[in-house]
């Protein structure tokens with residue numbers, strides 16, 4: 571597994587733990603009220619798990635496992651995947667800042683835009699590595 | 707494919723079916739019992755935890771680089787514990803959440819606390835198990 575995949579997947583595991591921790595607190599709170607402010611963490615719970623865990627893990631595994639060489643070198647353009655990794659994590663925290671930490675709708679919007687950027691860069695990196703058996 | 711992976715993936719498929727069946731029921735144009743209507747978060751989580759996350763766990767356990775030939779996938783018992791905790795915890799939630807919402811006076815809130823703890827422990831154990839496998843390909847000692 572390449573080094574970049576290792577970093578992306580480790581980050582995904584950390585978000586899994588963060589997301590499950592807030593989920594567990596929210597679920598406990600639903601049964602036995604802990605603190606009213608906890609509901610404010612629901613957007614962070616969702617963001618950590620959907621983007622931080624599921625999307626990020628998928629990217630990490632794709633960077634590892636898509637063909638690097640088939641008929642001819644596929645040029646992994648690692649820099650695009652690196653940018654995707656940075657953007658995704660920046661986007662997640664901007665969204666959390668804009669929702670849970672009430673930093674305002676512009677921060678939330680910026681977070682969403684940066685997340686789109688992350689996916690576009692990841693797709694740019696992956697495009698040439700998605701090939702048929704004939705190499706098309 | 708190791709036995710634990712088979713359990714993860716087959717369970718994941720069962721959850722996907724259950725989640726989508728629940729979605730069908732929730733979409734019925736009739737006056738649904740309150741208990742069912744309160745299963746909306748259960749629908750989300752049967753899908754996202756039961757299907758997506760469990761499928762991922764099963765494939766990670768199977769496909770990530772092995773640690774050594776002697777103990778390729780780490781401590782398997784940890785994996786089984788994580789599997790059991792996740793599934794018991796999730797099922798407890800699917801029943802407990804609508805139960806607590808429809809009968810808040812019944813004092814069953816602790817069910818959700820137990821469910822939360824079980825699922826949280828499942829994630830911690832799985833990360834402990836899988837973390838050392840996030841590495842270069844195994845090339846012998």
Ligand code: HEM
Nearest residue numbers: 590593594596597616619620747750754755759822825826
């Ligand atoms: C991959 C895993 C997970 C994902 C992607 C996820 C995602 C979500 C989403 C999208 C919602 C909003 C649902 C809605 O608006 O009705 C939500 C709500 C919630 N989640 Fe999760 N979740 C995950 C795991 C968990 C876990 C493990 C727990 C508890 C241990 C948990 C506890 C909660 C609670 C308590 C709510 C609020 C339910 C309500 O509206 O009353 N989640 N989650």
